[in-house]
Amino acid sequence: MIKYEPVHIQKWLLPFSWLYGLIVYIRNKFFDWGILKHEEFDIPVICIGNLTIGGTGKTPHTEYLIQILKDKYKVGVLSRGYKRKSKGFVLADSNSTSFDLGDESFQIKHKFPDIIVAVDRNRRRGIKKMLALDNPPEIILLDDAFQHRYVKPSYTIILSDYNRPVYEDALLPAGRMREPFSALSKANMIVVTKCPADLQPIDYRIISHDINAFPFQELYFTQFKYKQLQPLFKDEATEKPLNYLNGKNILLVTGIASPKMILKKLSQYTEKVSTIKYSDHYNFKSKDIKYISNKFRNITSENKLILVTEKDAMRLIARDDIDDDIKKSIYYLPIEVSFLDKQEDFKAKIYKHIRENFYRKTDKKK
Template sequence: MNEGFVKINKWLLPFSWLYGVGVRIRNKLFDFNILKSKVYDIPVIAVGNISVGGTGKTPHVEYLIRLLKSQAKVAVLSRGYKRKTKGFVLADENSTVRDIGDEPFQMKRKFPDIYVAVDEKRCDGIERLITDEQTKETDVILLDDAFQHRYVKPGINILLVDYHRQLIHDKLLPAGSMREHKEGKNRADIVIITKCPESLRPMDFRVITKAMNLYPYQTLLFTTIEYDNLQPMYCGESRPLDGIERNEHVLLLTGIASPQHLMSDLEKYSNHITPLSFGDHHQFTPKDIEKINQQFDELPSPKLIITTEKDSARLLGMEGLSDQVRHHIYTLPVRVKFLLEQEETFNNKITSYVHKNSRHSILVKAKDDHKPKNRNHSGDGTRTISFRNN
């Protein structure tokens, strides 16, 4: 297991102990039903993590969207981290990053036919989605970054764990990056080890499986990151990653929690990667734009800028990028791929749950010519369940 990305500030461990006491008390209040978790009569799937940032929540939520959108009306509900609005906001074609946050903005741009909403109070957000006239036809709600939001009890709770930051190597905040004790993983129905190298050996899978120490009712899966073609932010044509020349200089512009993994992946294509890193969900300023222009101008040719989809969402509304930057800046879309041929296992679990629990599932009786011809024969004709016809 790779523990190189785990940073522990040992001098903060006493504060982690105090933080952990507070987390345990809160979780016990929910476990003993003193604080209430609400159950809804609509499929609710939560995707989240125990460690802060960088586990691949957005690509996994997008995987779920792709899986379900042709069969059901999908809504994604997020808190809209770092947005400038309050309360419930339903995204539309005019929504900006300031209105809904960068990740919801990214998902609405990529999947305009689904509902994307933000609300810091998830229960209020769910109530609005299932009762408002515009969204009441919702079949399934995907909760983004909601593993610790225990006021909602999802039908399926998906926990993501970064392969490079295994729980056994990490510590609680503020010394480490864990939001709660590793025992919190026991609430998950599905645990996914994300960002795995495709070269993992069978022994590696066995070691991780033993270290996770899950219960029989939990499913452990493994995913890796796949990259699509580079997409121009402003002008030009898409480029395959393997079309980058080894001597081409790449300015890697990121405002994400863990850029190390992306950096190491891009080093397979270019010998010259220059990182320009900002904090997670960084709001770019005019001074940042000047810095981007300057650093790109200083790179020798041939050159290009690569940034993430999340960062591009925040850059698009900014003014001041030079013409040279605009002609050479690309976004790098990512997708998740299941290892060990586990995709079918995951897909079946998700679609079966949504199928059985959707409020709008239609009970379709068999046609008369499929019913038993002998009217004295006991028993009903065959019935099937299907999603709505979207």
């Protein structure tokens, strides 16, 4: 049976949530009535978004789409570049850093250097600039753009965290929802993410019943799998298998929405885990590096390492204030999306949509 904890709603903030909901409703109606204008494009534009703030796994699912599409099409990825230091439209290149792109976009470019990655808070302008390139993308993936209605995507995938079901949540600020539950009706696909591997048939039925997807919508269930341990600084250390963690003293440093998933994974290998937690997308400062280094050096065992998430690694890799003796001890754990069922069906639906929209674009040019 379903094992997630009850969703905590700050009930005293519900009056403010009702006011927030009214503002969201009016804004959406302005788009529906044509008072605020959206724009469509002649190539497939796939939006990967959610109804809540943070933590559903948009970037890993965007990476999964890149993986299945990049050998067939010229793929472009556009996001706002959350917490970057740059302004306006920025096209990623080999010299880009997380300060230019934000950690998530930099992570994508780091893993897939041959695709087009750009950031722009104004998605409509960003798409136009990408299409104006000498070798423009044939497909654009919009990372976290469901609320950006100035662009009308050709296909929309909405993610929902298994551990915080959208049908039990509330609008901001009482809950974590940016859009009401009814906004799920705009999705072509709904993906329940971060599912446990042992999800039972009755769990599928309960979640499917509560989400109550429309007949035209597809519902999928995914989990995250950890890959091999990667050294943050490849000149200092080498890739290690997961069982390298066995019995290690681990200093876990996180700047993500919730470290629960990685802590659960580490518990399979060792009980000796100390944690330093920062806020999501935290920009590490020199004083943080010193604090982390000192805490690590104070661990008396020689059988130790510093572990960070892949997203945190993207913000640490460009720093020049990490001592050499610390560099060789920092590793990160990449994650990848794994479907619990219907993976081939998911791929088929995506390929079908792209074929139909890609050839329609080609026909317009004839």
